[in-house]
Amino acid sequence: xxxxVTGVIERITHHxxxxxxxxxxxxxxxxxxxxxxxxxxxxxxAGEYVTATxxxxxxxxxxxxxxxxxxxxxxxxxxxxxxxxxxxxxxxxIGPGYARRIVDxxxxxxxxxxxxxxxxxxxxxxIGPKLVEKIRKSWExxxxxxxxxVFLQSHxxxxxxxxRIYKTYGDQAIELIKANPYRLSGDIWGFGFKTADQLxxxxxxxxxxxxxxxxxxxxxxxxETGNGHVGFPEELxxxxxxxxxxxEPNGIIDAVEQLRITDEIVRDSVGKAxxxxxxxxxxxxxxxxxGPDGEPAKVRISEEDLLFLKPMFLAEVGVARxxxxxxxxxxxxxSVNVEAAVNWIEQKMGIAFAxxxxxxxxxxxxxxxxxVTGGPGTGKTTIVxxxxxxxxxxxxxxLLTAPTGRAAKRLNESTGREAKTIHxxxxxxxxxxxxxxxxxxxxxxxxxxxxxxxxxxVVLMNRLLQAVPPYACVVLVGDVDQLxxxxxxxxxxxxxxxxxxxxxxxxxVHRQAESSWIVRAAHAINSGQExxxxxxxxxxxxxxxxANDADTVIQRVVQMVKERxxxxxxxxxxxxxxxxxxxxxxALGVANxxxxxxxxxxxxxxxxxxxxxxxxxxxxGDKVMQVQNNYDREVFNGDIGRIDAIxxxxxxxxxxxxxxxxxxxxxxxxxxxLSFACTIHKSQGSEYPAVVIPVHxxxxxxxxxxxxxxxxxxxxxxVALVGSRKAMRIAVSTADTKKRFSLLKWRIKPQD
Numbered sequence: 146x147x148x149x150v151t152g153v154i155e156r157i158t159h160h161x162x163x164x165x166x167x168x169x170x171x172x173x174x175x176x177x178x179x180x181x182x183x184x185x186x187x188x189x190x191a192g193e194y195v196t197a198t199x200x201x202x203x204x205x206x207x208x209x210x211x212x213x214x215x216x217x218x219x220x221x222x223x224x225x226x227x228x229x230x231x232x233x234x235x236x237x238x239i240g241p242g243y244a245r246r247i248v249d250x251x252x253x254x255x256x257x258x259x260x261x262x263x264x265x266x267x268x269x270x271x272i273g274p275k276l277v278e279k280i281r282k283s284w285e286x287x288x289x290x291x292x293x294x295v296f297l298q299s300h301x302x303x304x305x306x307x308x309r310i311y312k313t314y315g316d317q318a319i320e321l322i323k324a325n326p327y328r329l330s331g332d333i334w335g336f337g338f339k340t341a342d343q344l345x346x347x348x349x350x351x352x353x354x355x356x357x358x359x360x361x362x363x364x365x366x367x368x369e370t371g372n373g374h375v376g377f378p379e380e381l382x383x384x385x386x387x388x389x390x391x392x393e394p395n396g397i398i399d400a401v402e403q404l405r406i407t408d409e410i411v412r413d414s415v416g417k418a419x420x421x422x423x424x425x426x427x428x429x430x431x432x433x434x435x436g437p438d439g440e441p442a443k444v445r446i447s448e449e450d451l452l453f454l455k456p457m458f459l460a461e462v463g464v465a466r467x468x469x470x471x472x473x474x475x476x477x478x479x480s481v482n483v484e485a486a487v488n489w490i491e492q493k494m495g496i497a498f499a500x501x502x503x504x505x506x507x508x509x510x511x512x513x514x515x516x517v518t519g520g521p522g523t524g525k526t527t528i529v530x531x532x533x534x535x536x537x538x539x540x541x542x543x544l545l546t547a548p549t550g551r552a553a554k555r556l557n558e559s560t561g562r563e564a565k566t567i568h569x570x571x572x573x574x575x576x577x578x579x580x581x582x583x584x585x586x587x588x589x590x591x592x593x594x595x596x597x598x599x600x601x602x603v604v605l606m607n608r609l610l611q612a613v614p615p616y617a618c619v620v621l622v623g624d625v626d627q628l629x630x631x632x633x634x635x636x637x638x639x640x641x642x643x644x645x646x647x648x649x650x651x652x653x654v655h656r657q658a659e660s661s662w663i664v665r666a667a668h669a670i671n672s673g674q675e676x677x678x679x680x681x682x683x684x685x686x687x688x689x690x691x692a693n694d695a696d697t698v699i700q701r702v703v704q705m706v707k708e709r710x711x712x713x714x715x716x717x718x719x720x721x722x723x724x725x726x727x728x729x730x731x732a733l734g735v736a737n738x739x740x741x742x743x744x745x746x747x748x749x750x751x752x753x754x755x756x757x758x759x760x761x762x763x764x765x766g767d768k769v770m771q772v773q774n775n776y777d778r779e780v781f782n783g784d785i786g787r788i789d790a791i792x793x794x795x796x797x798x799x800x801x802x803x804x805x806x807x808x809x810x811x812x813x814x815x816x817x818x819l820s821f822a823c824t825i826h827k828s829q830g831s832e833y834p835a836v837v838i839p840v841h842x843x844x845x846x847x848x849x850x851x852x853x854x855x856x857x858x859x860x861x862x863x864v865a866l867v868g869s870r871k872a873m874r875i876a877v878s879t880a881d882t883k884k885r886f887s888l889l890k891w892r893i894k895p896q897d
Contacts, residue, residue: 192230519651602632
């Protein structure tokens with residue numbers, strides 16, 4: 146029988162703003178004890194007045210609960226309710242203490258005062274004009290975002306994004322969304338095409354709308370760019386867009402042609418359709434989708450035609466142009482006796498170079514641009530140090546860079562010279578949202594060394610090479626057998642395959658590295674062989690711990706991180722040990738492993754501040770990762786830090802990134818994720834004292850040789866694989882055959 150429960154929200158036990166699911170503790174009328182209400186509400190605040198309609202249920206674990214089909218909330222009317230409401234963190238600048246003081250002065254008129262005459266708050270002890278302005282601004286944002294909240298909720302859309310939408314569009318938000326809801330998928334972080342499409346349907350936009358078809362084409366290209374492709378075959382794109390929308394093929398053709406006319410996308414190819422030339426003029430129908438007789442135009446495309454988002458096209462063309470120009474210019478080093486120079490550097494460094502190392506140094510002396518590639522223990526760092534010494538001996542300027550902060554720090558430690566991330570080297574200006582260093586204001590450098598080049602995507606490589614003066618040398622260092630960049634393209638592989646610049650392949654494992662079981666394991670995996678574990682009880686650094694079912698794997702991983710590795714190897718579980726998983730989902734994926742490790746290493750306890758957002762709980766001391774580039778804060782995808790402070794009054798969280806403290810508003814916490822565990826992709830460019838990798842058939846689709854190889858080479862002192870031998874054999878025997886669609890290899894080659 147349907148009943149109603151009414152009362153004041155005493156506490157919010159759980160609330161997921163994406164789904165609306167909530168568990169509320171309510172001081173309900175007619176009930177002596179606090180009632181647990183389970184239901185769905187897009188926004189709930191402690192202290193609000195709630196009316197829930199539903200039925201009573203008896204839960205096996207939690208006892209009697211009220212399961213609500215509908216939950217409605219209203220601002221509180223009583224003094225105690227207003228204190229709780231304002232003290233919940235709803236309004237920046239008002240915590241529990243100020244909430245009590247304000248209500249003591251204004252009583253049940255408090256919300257009216259804040260809304261209409263906030264200047265009166267200066268009557269409260271401790272509140273001055275600056276704090277009043279902060280409260281007024283936050284209250285106004287809440288009010289405006291509430292309008293957006295109601296608007297979106299009325300169209301069936303979750304509203305965790307309401308504040309972000311308001312910050313992006315301001316007071317015009319509803320008007321802009323009504324005009325073209327598909328703009329949300331391009332403008333708002335976390336708002337995809339499918340969500341925008343649901344909103345469009347609710348707003349009555351026709352299914353065959355040109356806006357919808359064009360948004361679908363853009364969405365497919367953006368999605369495939371996220372999968373690593375720079376361009377995407379037009380035939381495949383048409384199929385995907387048609388499948389996504391149900392729009393007839395001619396509607397998709399029209400959308401493609403319209404986006405080409407407005408210069409949002411570019412068609413390009415290399416092959417028979419263009420006589421092997423790049424940038425051949427694309428076929429032009431007389432008008433988008435219409436032939437000479439008014440029939441649908443048949444736009445002729447070849448199997449090799451790729452469609453590019455315009456920025457991706459410009460980036461790829463820019464990289465090719467820069468590489469050709471840099472490779473062709475005069476060398477900054479004066480004429481030297483190459484053999485004598487190599488002998489001199491051997492004596493200076495006290496090293497006898499292997500044959501492949503000598504060849505690499507000679508190539509750097511005689512070529513403007515080169516690639517150094519090799520696996521662990523083959524001496525890439527030694528080569529870099531030798532090349533640097535030769536340039537410094539001639540008083541030339543040397544700069545070192547890497548794509549991530551951790552990779553730059555490793556480069557600094559291995560060479561003894563300052564190394565910067567690419568973003569900091571190019572002096573990114575957050576206010577102007579662009580790099581200060583560019584073709585017009587190039588770097589002051591004669592030799593640029595780029596480490597972990599396999600991680601650099603086509604867009605960032607374009608920005609970097611644009612800033613290199615034409616007289617400078619560039620040495621690109623990386624392990625081509627590792628995973629390609631998270632971003633689009635396979636720049637290092639394409640450059641090697643183009644055969645335009647010399648490539649030094651280091652293959653000999655050096656004596657001090659031969660004793661490392663990690664190095665042996667990495668080379669075995671790269672050769673398609675099963676790695677051998679170090680003998681139990683010895684001083685080895687690579688181990689396989691067998692566990693066949695997922696629950697046992699989880700238990701072993703947690704035990705190793707929390708107890709066994711710290712005890713035996715004297716390593717800190719927060720600072721020194723990283724769990725790497727092939728996937729995000731599944732029981733052994735990153736999301737669940739983070740929950741398990743957080744509970745083991747940093748559980749909830751009295752006095753430890755925490756905040757719940759986006760289905761996650763964040764606590765002081767948690768290890769977290771930035772998951773998207775934020776140029777305003779100068780933190781980038783993959784940066785790892787620890788939560789240093791949580792301020793519920795200011796709705797602010799502070800993360801310590803190796804001594805650099807960055808503030809986040811609670812509304813921006815979807816930029817962070819727990820990182821006790823992270824994906825192997827996200828670990829690229831990093832090195833950890835100890836790495837633990839679950840390897841299980843749950844990850845079947847991700848069990849690939851280069852994935853396991855990349856994970857193992859992240860460990861410096863210890864690597865432990867935990868899982869089934871069957872899964873490891875599958876990974877070792879499975880080469881990644883996925884092709885990343887790009888024309889860079891052909892663009893780099895000199896044009897006739």
